[in-house]
Amino acid sequence: MLQQTQVATVVPYFERFLAAFPTLQALAAADEQDVLRLWEGLGYYRRARDLHRAARQLVLEHNGDLPDDPDVWRGLSGVGRYMVGAILSQAFDRRLPIVEANSLRVLCRFFGQTGDPRRGPGQRWLWETAEDILPRTRVGEFNQAVMELGALVCTPAKPRCGKCPLASMCVARKQGLQETIPVPPTKPKVIEVREVAVVIRHGERVLLVQRPGTGRWARMWEFPHGALRAKEAPDDAALRLARELTSLGVEVTDEMETVRHGVTHHRITMICLGARKRNGAFRSGFYVDSRWLTPAELGPYPISAPQRLLARRLVEGSVQRNLF
DNA sequence: AATCCGGGGAG
Protein backbone atom coordinates (compact mmCIF):
# COMPACT_ATOMS: atom_id res chain seq x y z
CA MET A 1 0.00 0.00 0.00
CA LEU A 2 2.81 2.35 0.74
CA GLN A 3 4.25 2.20 -2.76
CA GLN A 4 4.09 5.71 -4.15
CA THR A 5 1.44 6.53 -1.58
CA GLN A 6 1.93 8.65 1.48
CA VAL A 7 1.75 7.03 4.89
CA ALA A 8 -1.05 9.25 6.13
CA THR A 9 -3.14 8.32 3.12
CA VAL A 10 -2.58 4.62 3.61
CA VAL A 11 -3.41 4.32 7.31
CA PRO A 12 -7.22 4.07 7.07
CA TYR A 13 -7.00 1.68 4.13
CA PHE A 14 -4.50 -0.43 6.01
CA GLU A 15 -6.74 -0.71 9.04
CA ARG A 16 -9.81 -1.61 7.01
CA PHE A 17 -7.80 -4.12 5.05
CA LEU A 18 -6.41 -5.90 8.08
CA ALA A 19 -9.80 -5.94 9.74
CA ALA A 20 -11.18 -7.76 6.70
CA PHE A 21 -8.16 -10.00 6.16
CA PRO A 22 -6.44 -10.41 9.52
CA THR A 23 -4.20 -13.30 8.46
CA LEU A 24 -2.29 -14.45 5.44
CA GLN A 25 -4.69 -17.36 5.19
CA ALA A 26 -7.71 -15.08 5.22
CA LEU A 27 -6.29 -12.99 2.43
CA ALA A 28 -5.39 -16.06 0.40
CA ALA A 29 -8.91 -17.40 0.76
CA ALA A 30 -10.56 -14.13 -0.27
CA ASP A 31 -12.16 -13.38 -3.61
CA GLU A 32 -10.12 -11.01 -5.73
CA GLN A 33 -13.06 -8.67 -6.23
CA ASP A 34 -13.39 -8.27 -2.47
CA VAL A 35 -9.70 -7.47 -2.18
CA LEU A 36 -10.00 -4.88 -4.92
CA ARG A 37 -13.04 -3.33 -3.33
CA LEU A 38 -11.10 -2.60 -0.17
CA TRP A 39 -8.35 -1.12 -2.30
CA GLU A 40 -10.72 1.17 -4.13
CA GLY A 41 -9.47 4.74 -4.02
CA LEU A 42 -5.85 3.86 -3.36
CA GLY A 43 -4.88 3.42 -6.99
CA TYR A 44 -2.16 1.24 -8.47
CA TYR A 45 -4.57 -1.68 -8.32
CA ARG A 46 -1.99 -4.09 -9.60
CA ARG A 47 -0.55 -3.93 -6.10
CA ALA A 48 -3.75 -5.42 -4.73
CA ARG A 49 -3.78 -8.25 -7.22
CA ASP A 50 -0.11 -8.95 -6.65
CA LEU A 51 -0.56 -8.94 -2.90
CA HIS A 52 -3.47 -11.30 -3.16
CA ARG A 53 -1.56 -13.62 -5.45
CA ALA A 54 1.48 -13.49 -3.21
CA ALA A 55 -0.59 -14.49 -0.20
CA ARG A 56 -1.95 -17.47 -2.09
CA GLN A 57 1.53 -18.45 -3.22
CA LEU A 58 2.93 -18.29 0.29
CA VAL A 59 0.08 -20.37 1.64
CA LEU A 60 0.27 -22.94 -1.12
CA GLU A 61 4.01 -23.25 -1.57
CA HIS A 62 5.38 -22.24 1.81
CA ASN A 63 2.87 -23.55 4.28
CA GLY A 64 1.67 -20.05 5.04
CA ASP A 65 5.01 -19.11 6.59
CA LEU A 66 7.03 -15.97 5.95
CA PRO A 67 10.36 -17.39 4.83
CA ASP A 68 13.71 -15.94 5.88
CA ASP A 69 14.87 -16.13 2.29
CA PRO A 70 15.33 -13.18 -0.07
CA ASP A 71 15.02 -15.35 -3.17
CA VAL A 72 11.57 -16.59 -2.22
CA TRP A 73 10.29 -13.05 -1.71
CA ARG A 74 11.92 -11.76 -4.85
CA GLY A 75 10.07 -14.44 -6.78
CA LEU A 76 6.69 -13.01 -5.83
CA SER A 77 5.10 -10.70 -8.36
CA GLY A 78 4.99 -7.21 -7.00
CA VAL A 79 7.99 -7.67 -4.73
CA GLY A 80 11.07 -5.78 -5.85
CA ARG A 81 14.37 -4.98 -4.28
CA TYR A 82 12.92 -2.41 -1.93
CA MET A 83 10.30 -4.76 -0.50
CA VAL A 84 12.80 -7.59 -0.06
CA GLY A 85 15.03 -5.28 1.95
CA ALA A 86 12.17 -3.79 3.91
CA ILE A 87 10.63 -7.13 4.83
CA LEU A 88 13.77 -9.06 5.66
CA SER A 89 15.64 -6.31 7.46
CA GLN A 90 12.68 -5.73 9.72
CA ALA A 91 11.40 -9.28 10.19
CA PHE A 92 14.72 -11.12 10.36
CA ASP A 93 17.35 -8.43 10.89
CA ARG A 94 18.93 -9.34 7.58
CA ARG A 95 21.58 -6.89 6.42
CA LEU A 96 19.73 -5.69 3.32
CA PRO A 97 19.38 -2.07 2.20
CA ILE A 98 16.31 -0.24 1.01
CA VAL A 99 16.07 2.68 -1.35
CA GLU A 100 12.91 4.69 -1.73
CA ALA A 101 12.02 8.33 -2.09
CA ASN A 102 13.17 9.38 1.38
CA SER A 103 16.42 7.45 1.63
CA LEU A 104 17.24 8.48 -1.91
CA ARG A 105 17.06 12.12 -0.92
CA VAL A 106 18.98 11.63 2.31
CA LEU A 107 21.83 9.70 0.69
CA CYS A 108 22.19 11.99 -2.29
CA ARG A 109 22.37 15.04 -0.09
CA PHE A 110 24.56 13.53 2.61
CA PHE A 111 27.17 12.38 0.08
CA GLY A 112 26.68 15.33 -2.29
CA GLN A 113 25.58 13.18 -5.22
CA THR A 114 24.80 15.65 -8.01
CA GLY A 115 24.08 13.07 -10.74
CA ASP A 116 20.66 11.56 -11.41
CA PRO A 117 20.34 8.77 -8.83
CA ARG A 118 17.31 7.25 -10.54
CA ARG A 119 19.16 5.70 -13.44
CA GLY A 120 22.46 4.74 -14.95
CA PRO A 121 25.51 4.89 -12.74
CA GLY A 122 23.61 6.90 -10.13
CA GLN A 123 21.29 3.97 -9.56
CA ARG A 124 24.15 1.59 -8.85
CA TRP A 125 25.82 4.14 -6.60
CA LEU A 126 22.63 4.59 -4.66
CA TRP A 127 22.08 0.94 -3.78
CA GLU A 128 25.75 0.30 -3.08
CA THR A 129 25.86 3.29 -0.78
CA ALA A 130 22.66 2.25 0.96
CA GLU A 131 24.27 -1.13 1.62
CA ASP A 132 27.62 0.28 2.69
CA ILE A 133 26.14 2.37 5.47
CA LEU A 134 24.12 -0.46 7.04
CA PRO A 135 24.92 -1.44 10.63
CA ARG A 136 25.54 -5.07 11.59
CA THR A 137 22.43 -5.37 13.73
CA ARG A 138 19.08 -3.65 14.10
CA VAL A 139 19.11 -3.19 10.35
CA GLY A 140 15.37 -2.68 10.06
CA GLU A 141 15.42 0.08 12.63
CA PHE A 142 18.28 1.75 10.81
CA ASN A 143 16.47 1.56 7.49
CA GLN A 144 13.39 3.06 9.02
CA ALA A 145 15.45 5.78 10.68
CA VAL A 146 16.87 6.89 7.33
CA MET A 147 13.38 7.05 5.84
CA GLU A 148 12.05 8.93 8.82
CA LEU A 149 14.87 11.44 8.60
CA GLY A 150 13.95 12.02 4.97
CA ALA A 151 10.26 12.32 5.74
CA LEU A 152 10.52 14.69 8.70
CA VAL A 153 13.80 16.56 8.45
CA CYS A 154 15.50 16.10 5.09
CA THR A 155 12.36 17.11 3.21
CA PRO A 156 12.11 17.75 -0.55
CA ALA A 157 11.69 21.49 -0.10
CA LYS A 158 13.11 23.61 2.70
CA PRO A 159 14.90 20.84 4.61
CA ARG A 160 15.21 21.45 8.34
CA CYS A 161 18.98 21.31 8.45
CA GLY A 162 18.94 23.01 11.83
CA LYS A 163 17.20 19.96 13.26
CA CYS A 164 19.33 17.39 11.44
CA PRO A 165 21.69 15.26 13.51
CA LEU A 166 23.84 14.72 10.42
CA ALA A 167 24.08 18.36 9.36
CA SER A 168 27.73 18.77 10.31
CA MET A 169 28.70 15.86 8.04
CA CYS A 170 26.37 16.63 5.14
CA VAL A 171 28.16 17.39 1.87
CA ALA A 172 25.18 19.05 0.23
CA ARG A 173 24.77 21.39 3.17
CA LYS A 174 28.47 22.17 3.17
CA GLN A 175 28.16 23.20 -0.48
CA GLY A 176 24.77 24.89 -0.09
CA LEU A 177 23.16 22.39 -2.46
CA GLN A 178 20.53 20.95 -0.14
CA GLU A 179 17.75 22.52 -2.21
CA THR A 180 19.07 21.37 -5.59
CA ILE A 181 19.94 17.77 -4.70
CA PRO A 182 18.62 15.41 -5.86
CA VAL A 183 18.08 16.56 -9.43
CA PRO A 184 14.38 16.31 -10.40
CA PRO A 185 13.39 13.42 -12.68
CA THR A 186 12.94 14.24 -16.33
CA LYS A 187 9.34 14.98 -17.19
CA PRO A 188 7.62 12.49 -19.53
CA LYS A 189 6.32 13.94 -22.76
CA VAL A 190 2.56 13.97 -23.29
CA ILE A 191 1.13 11.97 -26.17
CA GLU A 192 -2.23 12.92 -27.67
CA VAL A 193 -4.69 10.02 -27.66
CA ARG A 194 -8.38 10.09 -28.55
CA GLU A 195 -10.44 8.07 -26.13
CA VAL A 196 -14.15 7.54 -25.80
CA ALA A 197 -16.24 5.85 -23.17
CA VAL A 198 -19.92 5.23 -22.80
CA VAL A 199 -21.55 4.54 -19.49
CA ILE A 200 -25.14 3.41 -19.18
CA ARG A 201 -26.42 4.01 -15.71
CA HIS A 202 -29.32 2.81 -13.69
CA GLY A 203 -32.62 4.39 -14.70
CA GLU A 204 -32.02 4.42 -18.44
CA ARG A 205 -29.85 7.49 -18.20
CA VAL A 206 -26.74 7.55 -20.27
CA LEU A 207 -23.62 9.36 -19.37
CA LEU A 208 -21.53 10.22 -22.36
CA VAL A 209 -17.91 10.89 -21.87
CA GLN A 210 -15.12 11.80 -24.18
CA ARG A 211 -11.70 12.60 -22.95
CA PRO A 212 -8.97 13.56 -25.41
CA GLY A 213 -5.37 13.54 -24.57
CA THR A 214 -4.37 13.40 -21.02
CA GLY A 215 -3.78 9.70 -20.69
CA ARG A 216 -5.48 9.70 -17.32
CA TRP A 217 -8.09 7.44 -18.77
CA ALA A 218 -6.00 4.30 -18.49
CA ARG A 219 -7.15 3.63 -14.97
CA MET A 220 -10.55 2.68 -16.28
CA TRP A 221 -8.99 -0.43 -17.71
CA GLU A 222 -7.16 -1.39 -14.65
CA PHE A 223 -10.00 -0.97 -12.21
CA PRO A 224 -12.83 1.39 -12.92
CA HIS A 225 -14.26 2.16 -9.48
CA GLY A 226 -14.56 5.87 -9.00
CA ALA A 227 -12.00 6.51 -11.64
CA LEU A 228 -13.84 8.14 -14.49
CA ARG A 229 -14.01 11.87 -14.68
CA ALA A 230 -15.38 14.04 -17.41
CA LYS A 231 -15.03 17.77 -17.72
CA GLU A 232 -14.78 18.37 -21.44
CA ALA A 233 -17.76 18.84 -23.73
CA PRO A 234 -18.45 16.03 -26.17
CA ASP A 235 -17.01 16.36 -29.66
CA ASP A 236 -18.51 15.34 -33.00
CA ALA A 237 -17.63 11.69 -32.62
CA ALA A 238 -19.27 11.58 -29.24
CA LEU A 239 -22.38 13.27 -30.59
CA ARG A 240 -22.61 10.77 -33.45
CA LEU A 241 -22.43 8.04 -30.85
CA ALA A 242 -25.17 9.76 -28.89
CA ARG A 243 -27.44 9.69 -31.94
CA GLU A 244 -26.75 6.02 -32.43
CA LEU A 245 -27.59 5.28 -28.83
CA THR A 246 -30.80 7.22 -29.21
CA SER A 247 -31.72 5.08 -32.19
CA LEU A 248 -31.40 2.08 -29.89
CA GLY A 249 -34.08 3.52 -27.67
CA VAL A 250 -31.85 4.73 -24.88
CA GLU A 251 -32.19 8.14 -23.33
CA VAL A 252 -29.07 10.15 -23.91
CA THR A 253 -27.81 13.18 -22.12
CA ASP A 254 -24.67 15.15 -22.60
CA GLU A 255 -24.57 15.97 -18.95
CA MET A 256 -21.07 15.82 -17.66
CA GLU A 257 -20.46 14.62 -14.17
CA THR A 258 -18.05 12.75 -12.08
CA VAL A 259 -18.85 9.09 -11.90
CA ARG A 260 -18.64 7.79 -8.41
CA HIS A 261 -19.90 4.28 -8.57
CA GLY A 262 -20.51 4.09 -4.87
CA VAL A 263 -20.61 0.32 -4.83
CA THR A 264 -21.64 0.31 -1.21
CA HIS A 265 -24.68 2.48 -1.77
CA HIS A 266 -26.72 1.17 -4.64
CA ARG A 267 -26.42 -1.78 -6.91
CA ILE A 268 -25.28 -0.64 -10.27
CA THR A 269 -26.90 -2.00 -13.37
CA MET A 270 -24.85 -0.57 -16.10
CA ILE A 271 -22.61 -1.35 -18.96
CA CYS A 272 -19.49 0.52 -19.76
CA LEU A 273 -17.73 0.29 -23.03
CA GLY A 274 -14.20 1.53 -23.08
CA ALA A 275 -12.37 1.87 -26.31
CA ARG A 276 -8.75 2.76 -26.44
CA LYS A 277 -6.07 2.89 -29.03
CA ARG A 278 -2.79 2.10 -27.40
CA ASN A 279 0.38 0.99 -29.11
CA GLY A 280 -1.74 0.29 -32.17
CA ALA A 281 -3.88 -2.21 -30.31
CA PHE A 282 -7.58 -1.95 -29.71
CA ARG A 283 -9.11 -3.24 -26.51
CA SER A 284 -12.65 -3.24 -25.32
CA GLY A 285 -14.72 -4.65 -22.52
CA PHE A 286 -17.69 -4.04 -20.28
CA TYR A 287 -18.13 -2.94 -16.77
CA VAL A 288 -21.20 -4.54 -15.24
CA ASP A 289 -22.18 -4.67 -11.60
CA SER A 290 -18.72 -3.69 -10.44
CA ARG A 291 -17.08 -6.37 -12.54
CA TRP A 292 -14.99 -6.01 -15.60
CA LEU A 293 -16.09 -8.43 -18.31
CA THR A 294 -14.67 -9.29 -21.68
CA PRO A 295 -17.16 -9.53 -24.55
CA ALA A 296 -17.09 -13.32 -24.20
CA GLU A 297 -17.82 -13.14 -20.50
CA LEU A 298 -20.68 -10.76 -21.08
CA GLY A 299 -22.57 -13.39 -23.06
CA PRO A 300 -24.01 -15.44 -20.21
CA TYR A 301 -24.28 -12.45 -17.89
CA PRO A 302 -27.86 -11.45 -16.96
CA ILE A 303 -28.53 -8.01 -18.39
CA SER A 304 -31.52 -6.35 -19.93
CA ALA A 305 -32.42 -6.78 -23.57
CA PRO A 306 -31.66 -3.19 -24.59
CA GLN A 307 -28.32 -3.41 -22.85
CA ARG A 308 -27.52 -6.63 -24.64
CA LEU A 309 -28.48 -5.16 -27.98
CA LEU A 310 -26.28 -2.20 -27.35
CA ALA A 311 -23.45 -4.40 -26.23
CA ARG A 312 -23.67 -6.44 -29.40
CA ARG A 313 -23.66 -3.31 -31.54
CA LEU A 314 -20.63 -2.05 -29.73
CA VAL A 315 -18.76 -5.30 -30.02
CA GLU A 316 -19.57 -5.63 -33.68
CA GLY A 317 -17.87 -2.34 -34.20
CA SER A 318 -20.51 -0.18 -35.82
CA VAL A 319 -20.03 2.26 -32.99
CA GLN A 320 -16.30 1.82 -32.78
CA ARG A 321 -15.80 2.77 -36.41
CA ASN A 322 -17.54 6.04 -35.74
CA LEU A 323 -15.12 6.84 -32.98
CA PHE A 324 -11.70 6.27 -34.51
C1' DA B 1 16.12 2.95 -20.55
C1' DA B 2 11.55 4.55 -20.97
C1' DT B 3 6.59 4.07 -19.74
C1' DC B 4 2.84 3.08 -17.21
C1' DC B 5 0.14 2.66 -13.15
C1' DG B 6 -3.78 6.33 -9.51
C1' DG B 7 -4.98 8.70 -6.43
C1' DG B 8 -4.23 12.56 -2.66
C1' DG B 9 -1.37 15.95 0.02
C1' DA B 10 1.17 20.12 0.12
C1' DG B 11 2.80 24.47 -1.54
Add this chain to the structure above:
DNA sequence: CTCCCAGGATT
Protein backbone atom coordinates in the same frame (compact mmCIF):
# COMPACT_ATOMS: atom_id res chain seq x y z
C1' DC C 1 -1.37 24.72 -11.35
C1' DT C 2 3.23 21.62 -9.98
C1' DC C 3 5.74 18.46 -7.43
C1' DC C 4 5.86 14.54 -4.65
C1' DC C 5 4.72 10.16 -2.33
C1' DA C 6 7.97 3.86 2.42
C1' DG C 7 8.03 0.98 -6.23
C1' DG C 8 7.58 -2.47 -9.54
C1' DA C 9 6.30 -4.59 -14.00
C1' DT C 10 6.34 -4.21 -18.76
C1' DT C 11 8.11 -3.12 -23.16
